[in-house]
Amino acid sequence: MLARYVEIGLAVREAFRKPELRDAFIGRLKPHRRLIAGCVPAGIQQHGMLPERAPAHGLAEISDADLAQWLVDDGRLIYGEFTQQELDNYFEAIAPWLPLHGHFIDLGSGLGKVVLSAALALPGMRCTGVELLGYRNDMAQVRLAQMLAAGVADDPAAAARVAARVRLLHQDMFATDVSDASMVYIYSTCFAPMMDRLAEKLASELPEGALVTTVTFPMQHPAFELVKQFAPPSVAWTTVFLYRRRSALDAAAPPAASFLYEQDSAAWEYAVRAAFAAYDSSLGT
Structure with a gap:
């Protein structure tokens, strides 16, 4: 699982870092933004666990299903705890x-x-x-x-x-x-x-x-x-x-429904573009 995670992550990170790929980054991730903790996946940020090497495949070669699963896996790898x-x-x-x-x-x-x-x-x-x-x-x-x-x-x-x-x-x-x-x-x-x-x-x-x-x-x-x-x-x-x-399901209770935490599309894109700018600034560009 981790080998596949790394390969897809490298493609996602490349699209985030390269200005010519950023519109594609937004276009590919926007439909899956509910799967992202924050605006930019944690795994491609500076504290992520991805190695510093070029991807074997571009983001365009990653299927939507594989990308969605990668985002879910990325969320699972984040570490958090109570004090x-x-x-x-x-x-x-x-x-x-x-x-x-x-x-x-x-x-x-x-x-x-x-x-x-x-x-x-x-x-x-x-x-x-x-x-x-x-x-x-x-x-x-x-x-x-x-x-x-x-x-x-x-x-x-x-x-x-x-x-x-x-x-x-x-x-x-x-x-x-x-x-x-x-x-x-x-x-x-x-x-x-x-x-x-x-x-x-x-x-x-x-x-x-x-x-x-x-x-x-x-x-x-x-x-x-x-x-x-x-x-x-x-x-x-x-x-x-x-x-x-519960001891039994309440007959009057609604059926289990998908509970989505989807960020507003425009607000998410604005935050991502701000993250692009912050990344470029960290490089002095």
């Missing part, structure tokens, strides 16, 4: 609804901060993190080992109990079995293009009464009832949503 204070706020805020025992799953667990914090804050919960990128999962494993080593020095038995409750999986969240989850956490600020698909997965797999947290974007699916909405900055810099899986 430690926001995490403390979060666990305190959701405490009234959490069961004493169960399974806490973080889909898109990154460097493991939420999973490790959950393992300490929720002593009755098994805690699982699921991360697509191997290097992030490896870093999370190192953090877990460091946390456990510090705990062993103070209380070996307590550290062993924590270790028995934590799993860090290198896996695609859509391939992960969540059927025994009591609580699913998703830092979904960059997951707008995937919210419908995530909601369908969780609706089909989660047991009755299971809780789900999303960030920034709500879940528009009749299988879930909104339990609480935490407006910023009460918990975090952005809105936090807490849902519960």
Whole structure:
């Protein structure tokens, strides 16, 4: 997947950087702007992971279907997390609804901060993190080992109990079995293009009464009832949503619908052209 991501990304980045290709860049990406977190895909920006080499293919050779999938994949590769204070706020805020025992799953667990914090804050919960990128999962494993080593020095038995409750999986969240989850956490600020698909997965797999947290974007699916909405900055810099899986679908509830976060066409193009100008300015041109 990553090899194909790189090849398409290089073509997209070339069209962004070269003035003679920029109208084509706008024309190709505008129909898919709802799939972009921001105005310009994160992967082609300075902090992106693409290597500095010429593309093997031009943007014109990339199909619309492949381009759309690339934009979705690009959003999945963005890393974001709560600060430690926001995490403390979060666990305190959701405490009234959490069961004493169960399974806490973080889909898109990154460097493991939420999973490790959950393992300490929720002593009755098994805690699982699921991360697509191997290097992030490896870093999370190192953090877990460091946390456990510090705990062993103070209380070996307590550290062993924590270790028995934590799993860090290198896996695609859509391939992960969540059927025994009591609580699913998703830092979904960059997951707008995937919210419908995530909601369908969780609706089909989660047991009755299971809780789900999303960030920034709500879940528009009749299988879930909104339990609480935490407006910023009460918990975090952005809105936090807490849902519960219904026991049955309400007959009066509307069917699940596509929930698109599409930017206004003219505003998006204006922002992209401003990004072109900023890039040129950074080069002194």
